[in-house]
Amino acid sequence: MELRHLKYFVSVAESLNFTRAAARNFVAQSALSGQIAGLERELGVPLFHRNSRSVSLTEAGRVLLPLAQRILADVDIARMEVEALAGLRRGTLRLGLIQTPATSVDVIDVMGEFHRRHPGIEFAISDAPSGRMVAAVAAGTLDVAVVGMEASELPQGVESLPLAVEPLVAVVAADSPLAGRGLVGIPELVDGVQFIHFARESGLRRRVEAAFARAGIPPVGSFEMGQIHDMIRLAARGVAVTIVPHTDALEAERTGDTPFSVVPLADHDAVHPVSLVYMPARLSSAAAAFVEEFRIRPLPTPS
Template sequence: MDLRHLRYFLAVAETRNFTQAAANCYVAQSALSQQVARLEKEVGSQLFSRTSRSVRLTAAGELLEPLARRILTDVDNARAALDALSGLRRGRLRLGLIQTRASLVDLVEVMADYHARYPGIDFHVTNAPSSEMAAAVLTGDLDIAVVGLTPHQIPDGLDHRVLADDPLVLIVPADHALADREVIGLADLPDTHQLIQFTKGTGLRRQVESAFARAGVGPGQHFQVGQIYDMIRLAARGIGVTVVPRSTVFGPGSLLGQNPGDILPYGARALRLTDAAATHTICVVHDSKRLAPAAAAFLDVVAGHAVKE
């Protein structure tokens, strides 16, 4: 089985379009179609159901897709292992990074440190919700990912290392009924509160929803914002309340650059939560059964940046 055939097959499976797949692979559509036809002849089954309007995977195609991905990933890893014999001087790292811009783990410094040690390794960085990136590591589409998931939220079959536990804080406007509190339970929020939530599927969103569940209450009325900085500013302006990692508000590298004694914009308050389990846990996840040398090296570097207790 020609590896090129598998790559062309996956290109069509991803785009559901032969023309786009050919463009992505930098080949003529006729050449790609011929190679896919040869693969179908070799496996003895039609892989795509084609009409004038659509291209769909057949049952055989759906069976082959994850196997083809794993085969190509294993081949890439074998090549990377051979590269490692020459001192990891070249290669590729498909890296997933959490969407939050600020955290207790400075991922920019991690990447800079890694690049200084292994300048020949090319980064292919993906920013997506944590659950999606963990699933991509499991399927082999990513080599390694830094995610905002707790250990029990990580899919079976993946290995993990906790890098940091960042306490969550509640941001309320200055005129909020609870603004004079230092510590608060989420169950103390008024039933009419409006919650500003982070993107669905992200680790932070899952941690906030878990904190509300432990408090025995629902998140109430809420709406979604894709930037934590905007969530904090909206809460400060009285649009609602929000729950964010403490490091996004206070300390070096925080979005607001605040010190613990500083006053937040518009007099907003950051209240500690009574729930000690309410944290934004940051883990690095990988599959130890197929850990490429470039990914293993990244794992060592990021472990050196983990927040010590």
């Protein structure tokens, strides 16, 4: 089994299309298909179901995929480590960032300081829900990620450095009967109005759904959006109500064009933890240096 066989297999498995996988690897489709067939003969099992309309993974293919991704990721790390043997002079840091870190630790400032110290290290940034980025760190396709999750939610082998615990707040229109309230419970917040959820698989979505569960009501069937800024703008216009981290609400108040009201939640357990996650077992020099940039900063106390 050769590395290029695994590379071709992963390309097909991720795209489920031999033509696109061949183009991605700059080889003829016939050559790529031949390499996949050779890998299947070597393993003694088919890796793909093929017909004229679709390609899908067999059970063996599903087992092999995360292992192959991990092997290729480790090879990339080994290559970068050898290249950086004389110091952190060049390489790539694969960094995952939630849409809004919602923390008094300024992630952008940390990235700037890291770049000042190690100008030869390039950033490759991914933006996805927290659950997906944690899985990517575990699989080795991301080096580190800033996510809205805490240690108890992480898979084995993935560790975290807590950055902040941000309170969640309700956002309502300025003329809402709830505007200016000292506290609001979720049943009252959603009574007779639509609710805007954040994207599925995100840490924020988990926190809000947990708050609904503690309130004894199911998550209301309204609608979801993928941009917190747009959620707040719609709530400001009275279209619906929403729940977001306090930092995001404050930033929207500072920059927004429509006034709205930020109302604290009666549920004091409704918080949004933010952590830096990484795999110590496969931490590259660049990733280790990036984690250290966070360690040397004082941990903020909960707001």
